[in-house]
Amino acid sequence: MTTTHFFSFFIITTLLTLTGATDFVRPIDRSLLGLNRKQKVSHFKFYWHDIVGGKTPTSVQVVPPPMNKINTTSAFGFVAMIDNPLTLAPELTSKLVGRAQGFYASACQTEVDLLMAMNFAFIDGKYNGSSITLLGRNPVFNKVREMPVIGGSGLFRFATGYAELRTHWFDLKTGDATVEYNVYVMHY
Template sequence: MAALFYIFTISLLFSSVSGKLQDDFAAEIDAKVLGFRKEKLTHFRVYWHDILSGQKPTSIQIVKPPSSVLASNGFGIVSMIDNPLTVGPELKSKLVGRAQGFYALASQEELGLLMTMNFVFDEGKYNGSTITVMGRNAVLNKVREMPVIGGSGLFRFARGYVEARTHTFDLKTGDATVEYNVYVLHY
């Protein structure tokens, strides 16, 4: 009986393919087969805590450029992150996920980062879903915009953008708290 159900499900999936396979590997399918309905826009506001100091930093330098090319702004430095995402600017406020990925000092002229990270949610209906952000972060600008380039779980086929605003920055430790407003279109 299970085998019959499996065959029925597979035949249903292939019956929704419009046309035959192109070049023997690609075909258009109806998005409803995958459970996609109406697209919606969701706004999140989270606080991203980049902790370089203390016993358990959430950001660690993994690449240091050769001293012969090290610019005064740190060009070439790459740091891996596993930063807490909270609902408020205080680190002790409710944790809703983590920002996991890396950032690199990618500008020779100014303090410009290449950010590549997943916002991994572990709270409520978004538990287990991710939003992928990748783009340029001109750290000294009041507001920085970066694209949302995808996601997983509830955010499959996601697209949108984030706005980052520095909330606090400690010159002595390098620790920072950044407010992220995320605007994401998803199904």
């Protein structure tokens, strides 16, 4: 590269940088986002109620499994949207603390493994209006499963962590289930 080309490149690069034409990301002061404080670790325990049957289901199939194309017992390809209650105790009549909103899909051809994407939208106490987001694999017939916390909103901005899931109750006839969630979240 000649001196003239280098000088021209330097001037153009400097002008583009100063005008922001090449930047789509910039450093930001952590204090503007409230990140000067140390992270807290919180443990949440609640029960997730997946109601498939009855007059008021909270889990609705939006894509049926393509059984005519794939011979499987895993319902591979099935997708359901959810708006499931989160309660303090296993009984559906116990105190409602939030809703699990999102979807799950059967993502395995050989066993019942779900891909789950959901927000735990809290409606009670200090965390009212805040949410925790989970995204991950749930092999539903394992005794204990683990899913990652990938973020959140409100008091859970920049959240990370994990959830341990244990099936408390499952009805083979209706498909209804109650699952205990223990969620460990690092947040500010």
